[in-house]
Amino acid sequence: MHLPSPNLIRYRASYSDCLGGSRWLIAMLCPMLFLGPAKAQSLPAVPGKFVDTTASSGIHFVHKASHTSKKYLPETMGSGVALFDYDNDGRLDVFLVNGAPLSDPTVPGTIPQKAGPAYWNRLYHQKKDGTFEDVTEKAGLQGTNYDMGVAVGDYDNDGFEDLYVTGYGGNHLYHNDGNGKFTDVTKESGTGGTGWSTSAAWVDLDNDGLLDLVVLRYVKWDFDDLWCGEKRPGYRSYCHPDVFPAITPLVYHNEGNGHFTEASAKFGLDKPGKGLGIALADFDRDGRIDVAIANDSMVEFLYHQKPKGAFEEQGLMSQIAVDGDGRTYAGMGVDAQDYDNDGFPDLVITNLANQKYALYHNAGDGTFDYATHLSGVGSITMLHSGWGTKFFDYDNDGLKDLIVAQGHDIDNIELTYPQLRYKEPLLLMRNVGHGKFVDVSASSGEVFKQAWAGRGLAVGDLDNDGLEDLVVTTNDGPAYVIRNETRTANHWLTLDLVGHKSNRDAIGAEIKVTTSKGAQWWTVSTAGSYLSSSDKRAHFGLGADDHAKSLDIVWPSGVHQMLGEVKADQILRVDEPAQ
Amino acid sequence: MSLECNGAGYAMRRWFARGLTLALVALAPSLVAQSSTPAGSLEKARVLAAANHLIEANEMLSAIVSGDSQNLAAWEELGRVQLAQSLNDDAMKSFETVLKAAPGSAEVRAGEVRAAIASALADRSAGNADRALATLMRAKGYVPDSVELLIAFGLQADSMQIYKDAEAALLEAHRLEPQNSKALYALAHVELDEQKTTEAEAHLRAYLKINPDDASAHYGLGHLLHMLSRDDEAKGELERSIALQPRQTESYYELGQIALDGHDDSAAKEAFTRVLTSAPNHGGALTGMGVLAYRAKDYATAESYLKEAVVYAPDYVTAHRYYAMTLARLGQHEQSAREMALAEQLSEEQNKLRHGYTLRPGP
Numbered sequence: 001m002h003l004p005s006p007n008l009i010r011y012r013a014s015y016s017d018c019l020g021g022s023r024w025l026i027a028m029l030c031p032m033l034f035l036g037p038a039k040a041q042s043l044p045a046v047p048g049k050f051v052d053t054t055a056s057s058g059i060h061f062v063h064k065a066s067h068t069s070k071k072y073l074p075e076t077m078g079s080g081v082a083l084f085d086y087d088n089d090g091r092l093d094v095f096l097v098n099g100a101p102l103s104d105p106t107v108p109g110t111i112p113q114k115a116g117p118a119y120w121n122r123l124y125h126q127k128k129d130g131t132f133e134d135v136t137e138k139a140g141l142q143g144t145n146y147d148m149g150v151a152v153g154d155y156d157n158d159g160f161e162d163l164y165v166t167g168y169g170g171n172h173l174y175h176n177d178g179n180g181k182f183t184d185v186t187k188e189s190g191t192g193g194t195g196w197s198t199s200a201a202w203v204d205l206d207n208d209g210l211l212d213l214v215v216l217r218y219v220k221w222d223f224d225d226l227w228c229g230e231k232r233p234g235y236r237s238y239c240h241p242d243v244f245p246a247i248t249p250l251v252y253h254n255e256g257n258g259h260f261t262e263a264s265a266k267f268g269l270d271k272p273g274k275g276l277g278i279a280l281a282d283f284d285r286d287g288r289i290d291v292a293i294a295n296d297s298m299v300e301f302l303y304h305q306k307p308k309g310a311f312e313e314q315g316l317m318s319q320i321a322v323d324g325d326g327r328t329y330a331g332m333g334v335d336a337q338d339y340d341n342d343g344f345p346d347l348v349i350t351n352l353a354n355q356k357y358a359l360y361h362n363a364g365d366g367t368f369d370y371a372t373h374l375s376g377v378g379s380i381t382m383l384h385s386g387w388g389t390k391f392f393d394y395d396n397d398g399l400k401d402l403i404v405a406q407g408h409d410i411d412n413i414e415l416t417y418p419q420l421r422y423k424e425p426l427l428l429m430r431n432v433g434h435g436k437f438v439d440v441s442a443s444s445g446e447v448f449k450q451a452w453a454g455r456g457l458a459v460g461d462l463d464n465d466g467l468e469d470l471v472v473t474t475n476d477g478p479a480y481v482i483r484n485e486t487r488t489a490n491h492w493l494t495l496d497l498v499g500h501k502s503n504r505d506a507i508g509a510e511i512k513v514t515t516s517k518g519a520q521w522w523t524v525s526t527a528g529s530y531l532s533s534s535d536k537r538a539h540f541g542l543g544a545d546d547h548a549k550s551l552d553i554v555w556p557s558g559v560h561q562m563l564g565e566v567k568a569d570q571i572l573r574v575d576e577p578a579q
Numbered sequence: 580m581s582l583e584c585n586g587a588g589y590a591m592r593r594w595f596a597r598g599l600t601l602a603l604v605a606l607a608p609s610l611v612a613q614s615s616t617p618a619g620s621l622e623k624a625r626v627l628a629a630a631n632h633l634i635e636a637n638e639m640l641s642a643i644v645s646g647d648s649q650n651l652a653a654w655e656e657l658g659r660v661q662l663a664q665s666l667n668d669d670a671m672k673s674f675e676t677v678l679k680a681a682p683g684s685a686e687v688r689a690g691e692v693r694a695a696i697a698s699a700l701a702d703r704s705a706g707n708a709d710r711a712l713a714t715l716m717r718a719k720g721y722v723p724d725s726v727e728l729l730i731a732f733g734l735q736a737d738s739m740q741i742y743k744d745a746e747a748a749l750l751e752a753h754r755l756e757p758q759n760s761k762a763l764y765a766l767a768h769v770e771l772d773e774q775k776t777t778e779a780e781a782h783l784r785a786y787l788k789i790n791p792d793d794a795s796a797h798y799g800l801g802h803l804l805h806m807l808s809r810d811d812e813a814k815g816e817l818e819r820s821i822a823l824q825p826r827q828t829e830s831y832y833e834l835g836q837i838a839l840d841g842h843d844d845s846a847a848k849e850a851f852t853r854v855l856t857s858a859p860n861h862g863g864a865l866t867g868m869g870v871l872a873y874r875a876k877d878y879a880t881a882e883s884y885l886k887e888a889v890v891y892a893p894d895y896v897t898a899h900r901y902y903a904m905t906l907a908r909l910g911q912h913e914q915s916a917r918e919m920a921l922a923e924q925l926s927e928e929q930n931k932l933r934h935g936y937t938l939r940p941g942p
Contacts, residue, residue, distance in 0.1 A: 230743065242930065297930060299923055316919050317904055324840060326897030326922070328930050354774035356808070367904075372808075373840040379808030382776070416743075419777040 047443035048394045048428060048486040050470070052450070057481040058132035059124050061096045065476035066112075066146075067411075068104035069236075070225055074146060074168050074196070075102070076238050076409045077218075078387065078455025078475035080531030083462070084152040084161045086139075086176055091126040092460045092535055094471055096479050097165060098122070100146040106223040111169030112146040121147055121165065130463050132481075139182050145169050149531035153202025153211045155254055157504040166197035166215060166531075175258075190260050193250045196221050201278045201527035203289055204503045204556050205267055206309050210254040211503045212263075214291060216275030219244035230416070237410045241296045241330075246272035249293075268310040274298055277334035279528040281345035282510060283318075284366055287558060289508040292320070294331030294349045300358075302347075304366075317367075320347055320360045324370035329355040333457070333530035337391035338362070338521040339400045340435050343512075345523055346371075350386030350404055350530075353420045357381040357389075357404070361435065371435060377402075380439045384424060385409065388457025388530040392468045396490035396541030398517055399431035405454030405472050405530070423451035426472065426482075447482055460535025466492040466569055468539055473532075491542040491568035497524055500576045501557040508556040511538050515545040542568050617643055621653050628660050636660045644673075651677050658690050667698035671718065678721045691721055692728045699735060711735055719748070726752045730761050737769040745769045753782075760789045764796065771799075776807055794824035802833055810837050828854045828861060835867050844871050862892020869901050873908075881905040889918075896926045 054060075065075045079097040086093050098121050100112040114120060121143035124132035136142055147167035154161050160176035173191045174182035186192045196218045202211040221244050229237030248270045252260035264270040269291065277294035284290070288305035295301060299321035303311040315321035322328055333350040340346065344362035351357060356378040360368035372378040381404075388405040395401070406424035413420045425448050429437040441448040456473035463469070467484035474480070493513065497506035509524040522538040542548060551563040555576050566572065620643050627636035640657035644650055658673030674691040677684060695718030702711035715732040722728055729752035736745035746769045752762040763786040770779035783800045790796060801816035814837060817830040835850030848871055854864035869884035885902035892898050903918035 298927065316900060316922065317907060319904070321923075322896070322900065322926060326895070326900050326926065328926050354776065369842070373810075374842055376808075382807055417773075417775060419775065 046395055046397075046430065046488075047440045048430075048445065048484065050394075050428070050445040050447050051483050051485050052445075052447040052480055053483045054478065054481045056131070058127075058134075059094060059096075059122075059479060059481055061098075061122050061124075061479040062118075063096075063473060063476055063479065064099045064101070064119050066099055066102040067476060068102050068106070070105050070223075071228070071236050071238050072102060072106065072223055073219075073221060073238055073244075074099070074148070076411065076475060077148060077198070078453070078531065079147065079473050080149045080199075080388075080456035080529075080533070081458045081471045081473050081479060082150040082152050082163065082526075082533035083458045083460035083471060083535045084526070084533065086123070086161055087125065087180060088160065089126075091128075091130075091464070092462050093126050094124040094132060094479075094481070095141070095150055095152075095163060096122045096124070096473065097147045097150050097167075097456075097531070098143065099148075102146070102223075105225055108222045108224055110223055114143055114145070117142075119143075126462065135180065138180055140184070141174060141182050143167075144172060147172075149197065149199050150533050151200035151202050151213070152526045152533040152536070153213075153507065154504045155202065155211045155213070156258065157210070157499075159504065161505075164191070164200050164202070164213060164215075166193075166200050168196045168221075170194065171197050171200075171215060185258065189252075189258055190262070191215075191252050193217075195247060197250070198276050199278045199527070199529075199531050201280055201291070201525070202505070203280050203291070203507055203525070203527070205251070205253070205289070205305075205311075207288075207502075207556055207558075208254075208256075209499070209501060209503055209557070210256050211505065211507060212254045213250075213252040213260065214269060214278060215250040215252070216273070216278055216293060217247045217249055218276060218296070219274050220247050229410075229412075234412065235415060237412060241274050241298075244274075246274050246295075246298065248272050249275055266310075268312060269303055271301065271313050273301055275301075276332045277349070277528075277530050279334045279336040279347070280508065280525045281336040281523040282508070283336070283345055283362060285344065285510075287554070289556070292334055292336055292347055292349075294334035296332065297330050298328055300328075300331050300334075300349060314366075319368045319370065320349075320358075323355070323358055324372060329358065331358075333387045333389040333404070335390050335528040336525075337400055337523060339391055339402075339431055341399070341518060341520045343519070343521055345521070348377075348389055348391065348402060350389045352385045353383050353408060353417070357384075357386055359437075375435050376437050377429065380429060380437065381427070383419060384427060385420070386427070387455045388472070388532055390457060390459045390529050390534060392459045393431075393539065393541035394428070394468060394484055395430070395486050395488050396466065396492045396543070397488075398490075398515065398520055398541045398543045399433055400520075401431045402429040402437060403427070403457065403459070403470060404429075405452075405457040407451075407453040407455070407475070411453075421451065423453050425449055425451055426454060426470075444486075447480070452480070453477060455530060456532040457529050458532040458534040459529075461494060461537070461539065461571075464494075464571060466494070468535075490544065491546050493540045493542055493548055493566060493568050494571040495538045495540070495551070496536075496571060496573045497538065497553065497555075498573060498575045499555060499557070501559060501578070502555045502576055505536050506555065506576065507536070510554045511540075512552040513540045513542075514549045514552075515542050515547075516549065517543055517545070537571065617647060617650060617653070621650075621656060624653075624656060624660075628656070628663070633660050633664045637664065637666075648676075649680075651680055655684070655687055655690075658687065658694070662690060662694050662697070665697070665701075667694045667701065668714075670694040671698065671714070675721055682721070688722045688725065691718055692725045694718075695728060696731050699731065703735070708735070708739055712739060712741070724751075724755060726756045726759055726762060729755075730759075730765055733762075733765050733769060737765070737772060740772075742769055742773045746773060746775075758789060760786050763789070764799075767799070771803060776803060779803055780807075792823055794820045794827065794830075797823065798827075798830045798833065801830065805833060805837055805840075810841065813837060826857075828858045828864075832861065832863050832867075835864065839867055839870060844874060847871055860887075860891045862888050862895055862898060865891060866895060866898040866901065869898070869905070873901055873905055876908075878905050878908045882909060894925060894929070896922050896929065899925060 082095040100114045125135045145167045149166035151164045160178045163174040165172045175185045200215040205212045228239035251264035253263040274296040279292045291303040293301040302315045329351040344364045347360040349358040359371045359377045361371040385408040386404040391400040404427040428441045430440045453475040470482040499506040511522045526533045548566045553561040624639040643653040654676045661670035671694045677687045699711035729748045733745045733749035749766040767779045767782040797820035801813045804813035820830040838847035851864040851867040865888035872881035888898040899922035906915035
């Protein structure tokens, strides 16, 4: 997060040589001074059709950031959204995270508490007619603190999705009791944590069939009265994360009895960072899940899991730690999927304007290529600031596209950078094959013309029509329900994996779907994006094919399952076989 | 013949002037006392100064202003003499004495600007950037609308990562003289440092309208356009720069970087090789060659390039990062870890430096 003032130089000759001595005023004329295998064919830029249905959806959520004159950092970080089916009625429900009131000033050491319904987190149940009803109170999910993130996972394998809510001053684990109610089991589970937590991910780190929990923390922070930005009225801004120390994540190992043990050091996931986004994938296809972390204004992390289960941070060696010029940037949102259908999961990390969203193509040898320039993502995103992001195939053509929730973190950025905006529209980048993306936002619906302080974003097929929809949160503003109404004859297949030996959500499973055009892969995960949790079901666009030729699933347990021809345009439940 | 005549005339004038000066110098100790009026003394000092007897003129003028600190004409003359003596700080004080009473005096303002810039240059050469900046800032207080001074201040501040103040000064210079190409170029530079790419491009293009054949500016614009991922346009500008100034390295290097980013490895290699032919110690091109070799899994070659690159470009993070990765591939894990730690440290440091500083006081 935060604007890095910028050395845009890759390499430059001695600046002082050019500016020194009697040549000073003619130095401006010194020449050195000036800073110095996708299978698919290229396709025409078919726009999507996305419609803002918030008004008629029944979801009337407004995030409360509680802005103060002190510009406390949490005020601008926004909140997350989860798309999950908490009551197993086959329809996705929506959970939205909210803040808490802040006094101005707030005394250091304060843990802000929610004060009434305006600050509650909200659970919206989807009814049969596709609208939503607020069931927060019934579910007991109002929340407690200044909350921020949410992660969905069935940690006790009871068939009901549970919720983990992060925030400033402590986190909360809510057990889904299966009767529409959730019980706060934070204390007995030992997952409360301390400090300022952001994105979290449920993942079975040791393949014992139980989901563990990785919780990122942002920085060591308190309500100190720090003035950042120019010292003149109207110019105070949120402090850059460089001002605050990095902090280790929290890693909770699921002991299987409702209790978790903090095990970040044991797993080797204890390098201090400034974590905002987390994504999962088996990047080197060695059968063990790896973890990518988007850090703000420091090196990005890629934790590779070694054969004995511990992780080793290899961001720099794998070439995802910095951008193509060796610079760090403000990593915020992250997602991992295989966008070019070569069998290896790739990475996207969003950041701030002038940094260009980082797209890393997995070279398949343990390293990544910085593909921002080559893919077109660089020129598209140069002036944008991105948060939540997901790979998803909005038009079911078999190539995963990219969606990004956007907006700068500094609410007065226009004062110092007139070309930048605090509020920005969503960005939709269509994957046109051969590793290239094009911006189709302008032609994909009026919703892409609305400027928001976008933050959280989750993807899921809300109406089970085979087109993936979106829910987006904004900082100190409404959440938006955006339906995908793209007109396409392309076919699709959604897989709802149910683990038995593996964790029930099948998080970490790798799915390969083969059509007449070739294969495509998907890693099952509810993580990715920013502070948010997406539909766990795996969605594939099949293009013109009305069936998939085959499905190959590698379950986290190591079980390899193959299915023959599978009819398209259905949501198919697949149970993990015994062998 | 003519040359001889001219030579004789020159010698004659020198002789006459020297004789006059010697006469005046001989009288110097008592000149002030003997002069009936301060105006007379001042006139005599001017004669001394004109004859390049600056020490004596300085002494005489100092005597006048010590007797009459309100004698602005003497202060002005003293400032001129001090400036000629390269006593720049003293000159500034003298000019500023005048400017406090008569802020509109054009000649004195010009003197203040010249003295300030000369003083700042000397400080800068001596490695004292802070003092250079302070000197320029002080002069700016007396002569706030000197375009020359604003540009000098902007350049100095920019070099010290004081971007906002640099930009403010250069914007004012540009406002005062919209067609001043130095102001445009310097402004574009600081805007680029601030990542105000839209403004930087506009100002650079405005500069190029005035100076269409400036190879450096075409290079700068090409660099900027590459940063904006507008590589086709960037190539056009870089090729224009090369056409104007074939004997250069930077445009070739930038073309190499564009090719490298686009994974056109053969074009990148050609461009970097060209750079290294004329500038074998070019850290950027050495790194580029190292990256290409690393990509080709030719780790021994990569090591040889990158080992040199980190010597010639010790602050270049990419060089250290690829060197570390190469060493790891070669099994030199300890050295690799050290290089990687260094890369990380440099990256963090440079990240912090990029935020810039500000001179503005609090409210």
